[in-house]
Amino acid sequence: MRLSSFLAVFRPALPLILGLSLGCSLSLLMVSWTQGDTDDSCRDELGNGRLFPGRGDAQRDPRDGAGGEDYEPHIVPYHKDPNKPHKKVLRTRYIHTELGIRERLLVGVLTSRATLNTLAVAVNRTVAHHFHRTFFFTGLRSPKVPHGMTVVAHGDDRPVWLMYETVRHLHQHYGSDYDWFLLAQDDTYMQADRLSELVGHLSAGQDLYMGRAEEFIGGEEKARYCHGGYGYLLSRSLLARLQPHLDTCRNDILSVRPDEWLGRCIIDYLGLSCVEVHQEMTYRYFELGKNADPEREDSVQFKNAFTVHPISEPNLMYRLHKRFSQIELEWTYLQIQQLQSSHRQRVNLLRPLSAVEIIPMPYVTEATRVQVILPVTAQDQDFVGNFLDMYVMNTLDTHDNVLLTFLFIYDPFDAQRVSQTDVFAGIKAMIGEVEKRYGDVKIPWISVKTEVPSQVKLMDIISKKHPVDTLFFLASVWTRSTLTS
Template sequence: MARHVTLLQCYNTINVIIDPKCCRLLMPAIIGISLGIAMSMMYAPFSENSCETFVANHDPQELVNKREQKSLQGLEDSLKFEPKLRLQQENVAPQRSPTKKLIRPRYASTELGIRERLFVAVMTSKTTIDTLGVAFNKTVQHHVTKMVFFMEEKGQTLPAGMSVVSFSDKYPHLVPIHVLKYISEHYPETFDYYMFVSDRAYLRGEKLVDLVNHISVSQHVYMGFPQMMKDGSGTYCPLEGGIILSQSILSRVLAELDWCSTNCHSSDASLNLGQCLLHSTDMNCQDHTGTKSYTYYKVSDFDFDDEIPKLKQKEVFNASISVFPMPDDINHYKLHRYFCQHELNQTKKEIEKTKDNIIYMSQFAPGGRESVNWPIGVPEPYKPKSRFDVIRWDYFTETHIYFQDDFTNYKELKGVDKQDVQEVIKISVNRLNEKYGNIFLYSSLVNGYRRFDPQRGMEYTLDLVLRDISKQNWEVEKRVHLVRPLGRVEIVPMPYVTENTRVNLILPVTVDEKDGVANFLDSYAKTCLDSGDNTYLLIVFIYRHQLDGGIEDTFSVLKSLVSYYERKYQNGGKVSWVSLTHQEAYISDLYIMDEVVSRFQPESLMLLSSVGMELAPDYFNRVRMNTIQGWQVFFPIGFWQYKPNLIYDQKPYPTNIDINSKSGHYDANSFEHSSFYVSDFTDMRKLFSAEEAQDSDIYDLFIKSQKLHVFRAIEPALKHKFKNFSCPSSAPLKMFQRCLTRRSLGLASRGQLAKLVFEHQKKFGPDQLNSNNLNQDSGRIQLIKNLN
């Protein structure tokens, strides 16, 4: 306490006399301050970077100029970032340089640098293109990624369906060098492997693809049938046996094309290519790489009928990928048939061997051999976890199938369904005769049941009536169970596209549909125009008569509304209209596209739409992804709403469409929504005659041409409000029947219609309702009209 009092006295006193205790406390601070001042005074004269020294060593005018230019070396931060007064007239927004828009490639594989697997270059000539070339194409083309035929000069006629490139110099021995130049211009980095082969070779395409699929892309591959150079400098691969090059090797060759063009002029085309490869890569031809071998078999004056009995005994021949040279196309086809049969026999042996292994190993598994399912190797039947997962069995006879779906009671067996039933019956009778010694003759089918099990395939249970010829044609009944197992699931290679393509919506509007166009435009503005989605809308107004001065335009209000949206969104100009005149009540979408397709570029993506559909960004993105130019068209199956006054008890009706069985259904008979490219449409349209176009639509156009994949799938983002179908009698018979079916099935579900029938009977009595007509479309529609 005394110490605190002394300190207080020390700080508040004005006397000269200082308490010794205060001095002891303040002494370190005083000494530190004194030393700091002394050191700074001693160091200042020797400092070259001080402000005084810097200014003293430079011209004052030079310092001012450097300060204005802001280029003074070593200037302090305070000089560099000196605040500047901005006057009011200078307060202008700085101009920004225009930013480049990122344009993504059409295909994601291009953006990621993903290569295709195998390119095959076939050397042919105008004398063999129609025989050996066609045979080579038919046996190999469906296995490889890309195949192109090269010849020294163009023949008079070329086979259809083949990619043929001809050169103008007419020198056959220089064709391989020209092929390398062609690849450098078109496919320099597109494929992992490149094969060069003559059309005189027979290739087993499936084994070839299997070979390259099991070779790492990091290896340098130069494989074929090794032959020694004439000068003994190394080995090369003749074109007759085939040559496989990896991308890394090909890139070296393409870099030395000038040397190859100048120095490779031998009369032998294979030797020219071999010299080019040897000079560019300094590698010799080998028949293997790593653990994988390129197997081949060389024949001389090959005649299939004479030599195949001996050759089929040789393992080297049966395991070969390439057999060469082929004398003609007949021997080529015969050899192909032999190898197909050989592969089939090998597959059957592997299946039997696998079955034996499964039976043997089952004794060591839980449950023993009783745990083995039938058929052996096929997964066991699906076990439902609840009553909602039970797979329904379809009942059928030889003529009809019953309750195939929720909308039909019975349907006549025809087409592939009828062929399937006939084939199953035939297989059943044959297997029974194998078991009982050919004593049965087929009589009739009593009962048939089938269901599709996603784990094992299609299952059948048949009750057959057979006549036993060993017992004076007595009729016996046999129940058989069959399974058509699922084969190997194959993934169809499809180009993966990016979502940056412009979608051009085509909206046909008739007089009956004009009331819903305003809502469609409003939805389009909110979904696409406000968000800046890359879309364009073309409305097609369809008239029944020619417009003249005395007739009022029924679409005048809608045209004004389109002009309003055009003025509102001037930057894009993404809405416009065009008018068509059609006298008939029925107008095909094929006719509409014929009239408007000339307004678009060949690379434009078209999307046919309809009044009443809900627009969703997810739907547009799915259209972009599922429509591939030159490869695939898209026909989505949308969700169509039932008639609101039949499915809802009271007003107001909901404005949004919920996807459930009570509010609507996926209409598999709907084909008015489709997306395709203009170039694909015009190419397919050329193959369609005028007579075929009268009774067809766009779906028929792509189905009958069979040039493109037709992708048809359920699309949850495509919702459509209820539409009252008017089925004109002038429509083609197929379209008219389809319209009647859609009108019947689009009213309400079975349960909802049954409830209406019950209420009708309760209110008016059963005499006013003909129950025999309930299954007919006309009776059902008439019933709903009476209820309304």
């Protein structure tokens, strides 16, 4: 009875006890197997490198040292060959030029001597300042050029010749600086913000000829040219491909209209026709009727237009600009009301991240001369010789674009005795020796008398003797590494 009751109590724990006993027994057996005599032989094989196929003693890497490490660093010292001339690397002045970053849009307005001071001025006053760059191309320049306008005169009033010279000028001078080129007439009103937004959504790497598509005279072919009155876009790649054929087009294609001549040239030699829709983006335009009143125009086509044509007088251009400004203001108020009505908590007060604006900033390059200013007091004389040797070795021998100017600081007592005993006579003699050794080098010096020298006062004296855009580097007799090229 006692045994049966004892087993009844421990029966639920019997599987656990049996499992623990079996596990401990197997663990003891495994320990005895792994700690046998084979352990030493394995270590010997591992030490001899024979556990890895193909890595015996005869095939070991000769680069392996005593520690057997395969990937030790190999330092190659740099030795400057004195027999080879020093090669100076000239970098661009602006970082966006070095990185190949281009502006998006350049606008060219075709005008004439008769309308340069009327319609062209109206274009300049209304929308030109909204574009990054706007040029006015004319055949003959007026006697009085309007203020604030960049006018390019080609010397010939023939319309086709003006178009030929304009396209050639844009490619030659700005073909590598802009992604898109907009050509329009001076009787065209342009919505600058909408056109800039349009080119911002187009791929700049494609050949594109975009505007209001028109049929050629006769209308027998499917190809179309872009009407010049409503403006048209030319991509940079198209302009580059068209440039070699401009002379041939000028001699072979006969046309009275310059926009038709350009369209024929693009179609014949590049096989491209004018399009109004590209990449789901539409070039929107509006034809203004005769005696039309901009204040009464309320159609969707008018409100969404990028360009409006024809504009007969400057006053109409200003009225159109006023009307479109009102439309933009109404749209802005409508968006504000929609935000308020929907109780949105976030209001976008910043530009979107995709609208990156590149601001050209000048920076120091080898093409900009650096004026090194070295103030020297009587206590610094013993260290000037070492500084001058370093300057000769690191700038004069390498022909760097650096000019050194000594600023000798006299105290009142030494300044009175300078005609008898010059405390800086030894330094001036060293400067003379350097100038004799390098015949084309001049090292100027300036003498200053002051009891308490300060950097602000010294630079004020120096800056008056140089142009305002001079780049100064204020050094000391202890300056070393900053002079190395």
